[in-house]
Amino acid sequence: MAVTLPSPRGFFSDEEEAPVFESTAADLPSGIRKGLLSEFSVISPGADNLHEHKPQSIPEASPEDGSEKVKVYLRIRPFTDSELEKGEEQACVSCETSQTLLLQAPRDSFAMKNTERGVGQSLHKFTFSQIFGPETTQKQFFNDTMKEVVKNVLDGENRLIYTYGITNSGKTYTIQGTTYDGGILPRSLSTIFNTIKGKLYNRMDQKPSLCNDVVCLTNKQIQEEEMKKWTFLREDEQTPLKDSSFRSRLGTSVSFDSGIGGVSAMGSHFDDSESRYADVETVPLAKKSGVRYSLWVSFFEIYNEFIYDLLDMNSSKQKGKRQTLRLCDDKYGNPYVRDLNWINVCSAEEAWKVLKVGRRNQSFASTHLNQNSSRSHSIFSVRVLHINDEQPDVTPLISELSLCDLAGSERCKEQKCGDRLKEANNINTSLHMLGRCIAALRQNQQQKTKQVVPFRDSKLTRVFQGFFCGRGKSCMIVNINQCASLYDETLHALKFSAIATQLIHSLPSKSRVAYIQSLLKEQGLRTSEGTTEIDESCDESVDCDDSVYPDAEALLNAIEILQDKLIHERQEKESLESRIRDEVFNEMMEHINERERQFSEMLENERELLEHRYEAKIENLQNSWRNYYLQKIEEHEEQIKELQSLQQDHGDQLDQSAVRESGMRRSKRISSQQEVLAHCREDLSKTKAELLLRMTELQDKSKELQRYQDLVSLPPSASMLTSAVDRKLEEGQKVGDCWVKACALVPARHLT
Numbered sequence: 001m002a003v004t005l006p007s008p009r010g011f012f013s014d015e016e017e018a019p020v021f022e023s024t025a026a027d028l029p030s031g032i033r034k035g036l037l038s039e040f041s042v043i044s045p046g047a048d049n050l051h052e053h054k055p056q057s058i059p060e061a062s063p064e065d066g067s068e069k070v071k072v073y074l075r076i077r078p079f080t081d082s083e084l085e086k087g088e089e090q091a092c093v094s095c096e097t098s099q100t101l102l103l104q105a106p107r108d109s110f111a112m113k114n115t116e117r118g119v120g121q122s123l124h125k126f127t128f129s130q131i132f133g134p135e136t137t138q139k140q141f142f143n144d145t146m147k148e149v150v151k152n153v154l155d156g157e158n159r160l161i162y163t164y165g166i167t168n169s170g171k172t173y174t175i176q177g178t179t180y181d182g183g184i185l186p187r188s189l190s191t192i193f194n195t196i197k198g199k200l201y202n203r204m205d206q207k208p209s210l211c212n213d214v215v216c217l218t219n220k221q222i223q224e225e226e227m228k229k230w231t232f233l234r235e236d237e238q239t240p241l242k243d244s245s246f247r248s249r250l251g252t253s254v255s256f257d258s259g260i261g262g263v264s265a266m267g268s269h270f271d272d273s274e275s276r277y278a279d280v281e282t283v284p285l286a287k288k289s290g291v292r293y294s295l296w297v298s299f300f301e302i303y304n305e306f307i308y309d310l311l312d313m314n315s316s317k318q319k320g321k322r323q324t325l326r327l328c329d330d331k332y333g334n335p336y337v338r339d340l341n342w343i344n345v346c347s348a349e350e351a352w353k354v355l356k357v358g359r360r361n362q363s364f365a366s367t368h369l370n371q372n373s374s375r376s377h378s379i380f381s382v383r384v385l386h387i388n389d390e391q392p393d394v395t396p397l398i399s400e401l402s403l404c405d406l407a408g409s410e411r412c413k414e415q416k417c418g419d420r421l422k423e424a425n426n427i428n429t430s431l432h433m434l435g436r437c438i439a440a441l442r443q444n445q446q447q448k449t450k451q452v453v454p455f456r457d458s459k460l461t462r463v464f465q466g467f468f469c470g471r472g473k474s475c476m477i478v479n480i481n482q483c484a485s486l487y488d489e490t491l492h493a494l495k496f497s498a499i500a501t502q503l504i505h506s507l508p509s510k511s512r513v514a515y516i517q518s519l520l521k522e523q524g525l526r527t528s529e530g531t532t533e534i535d536e537s538c539d540e541s542v543d544c545d546d547s548v549y550p551d552a553e554a555l556l557n558a559i560e561i562l563q564d565k566l567i568h569e570r571q572e573k574e575s576l577e578s579r580i581r582d583e584v585f586n587e588m589m590e591h592i593n594e595r596e597r598q599f600s601e602m603l604e605n606e607r608e609l610l611e612h613r614y615e616a617k618i619e620n621l622q623n624s625w626r627n628y629y630l631q632k633i634e635e636h637e638e639q640i641k642e643l644q645s646l647q648q649d650h651g652d653q654l655d656q657s658a659v660r661e662s663g664m665r666r667s668k669r670i671s672s673q674q675e676v677l678a679h680c681r682e683d684l685s686k687t688k689a690e691l692l693l694r695m696t697e698l699q700d701k702s703k704e705l706q707r708y709q710d711l712v713s714l715p716p717s718a719s720m721l722t723s724a725v726d727r728k729l730e731e732g733q734k735v736g737d738c739w740v741k742a743c744a745l746v747p748a749r750h751l752t
């Protein structure tokens, strides 16, 4: 159930302008960024290689104007047995005094390596409000740091306590502690309840409506709510709560639609139950007659830049489907978490149970350094309603105590798994944003400037915004681990906290009544002095009593004064705007001119460079072409020579072949002639043989003829025949002679 209530009368709700402006990341001036970065490496020269991280020009907190330095406590975690076994104890951390810490870089640290290279220093000195050594017990730590804070909250102020440090340095231990040795949270709850014992507001006593501004839940509504929401708590707690009245004893849950000091809600009928820490003392409570207290708690976490209500029972049952909550601004500009459950508790025990339920929904994981590492920033808040029975028409004042267990900063490279890496990135980013906001605030305070503080850049810084801007006070607890292997991260965390030690609390803003009275007084003073000049600084010096409400005439006067102021401010704003415009214009022009000059210079340089480069390239190209062509020419010449020699060879070859050819032709001719000759010889031999045959035949015939002649004398007619034979014979002889002659002409070798 959500209730929206108007602002209570309390002074926290009557705000003046916050002393800083919000911004988005884009608005953040580079100066802040540079400032933060330089701050993280700022080193003031000190003797003997020592870096003293202390305020450079901090405006000292002065009790006269109510300003006070932000408290930064340091708690050193003791070594575990396994760390001692690993040789992690190398005396890196030592306390010079109860406020001064000395850090000596171990041999293998990055810082030491840097020092050996001549960069950075190996010895660092840090100053804190108080240092708590490893032997400090939870009780001692609570008594020395939180008692005052609890008292302030019960007096109606808002306080934020946050722990900062690397992972596994003892932040959760410091805030929550263990079941048997609680941290500052359970002890604060116990102290609050012990202190207000007997003054707890009891819902059952209450009339139907406390006042017009306050919602009072009926018992029926409460019981219905309890039935729904708290069955879970009872079952899972496994507490032997057999008492059937348990449900009705548990508180109800409402949403506050406002930031710190904004609204109030009502409803509870718890009994006072015994305190968890009986040894926890009470704190002296300011005497306010008729004031009773109602306590409400909430518990949420910022995980990967999403806000989750850890007391949302519906979401917790369906893991993985958690509903995210939105951060909104109330009508006074205070950020608050919308739809966050606020549980009304009546004892420290109940509040502790609520915390335990919330812890089950919190994001934890096992990392290489911590078995149970918080992967989110968790914020447990207690709102105290100061209900004045004697003034039932007055809206109750609300004060708030928020305890934030920041997730530990860590090196992303250590995380190999996707989820752990994403978580580590988000954790480091939001812590970095916190550092930037603190650095910007410090810069504003030291240099009296109104730099933009980038609260809007992360959920964490938005939640913290009210406490940094005068609506409350913050206190930082720095946890460190003495292990030598974690030296570099520890040094970084300490440098971060060194900036916070330089902060002073923003002054609480004045109430509207006090403001009106100061206006009237200021006007009175001016009229008596006959001056019309409005001096802003007068505001602060005028002492006013806000319990006396001004009459109608005074209010009309105040309206006139405010109208004058408004006109004056408008004029101032207009002239300021035109001045800023001019300045911006001039700056832009200068910037543009400068850029132009730089560009033309750059172009000229580029041109020269290009020219030079291309000239060199052309020369190279020319050289390479020349070489190429020379080589080619040489090659061609060689080829020509080769060709010439080839030609010559060819010519020779041609000659030889011609000779060979003519020889061949001749031999062909000879062979053909020889063939003819052979034929002729064959013919000749045949003819010879025939001739011999014929001659033999002829001789035979002649012999025969002779014989016949001898035998017969030839008649005269036979003389013709004989003459023909003679002729033939003569012819035959002639042919034979010719052949003999021809044969005589042929050389003897051809005839063979």
Ligand SMILES: Nc1ncnc2c1ncn2[C@@H]1O[C@H](COP(=O)(O)OP(=O)(O)OP(=O)(O)O)[C@@H](O)[C@H]1O
Pocket (backbone or CB within 6 Å): 076, 077, 078, 134, 165, 166, 167, 168, 169, 170, 171, 172, 173, 174, 370, 372, 373, 374, 375, 406, 407, 408, 409, 479
């Ligand atoms: N002062 C101390 N005395 C004894 N034990 C301590 C002390 N501080 C821390 N421890 C132990 O050291 C371990 C780590 O502490 P814790 O979980 O609080 O670290 P953390 O800074 O919250 O780590 P993370 O950021 O990873 O959540 C726990 O086992 C815790 O009990």
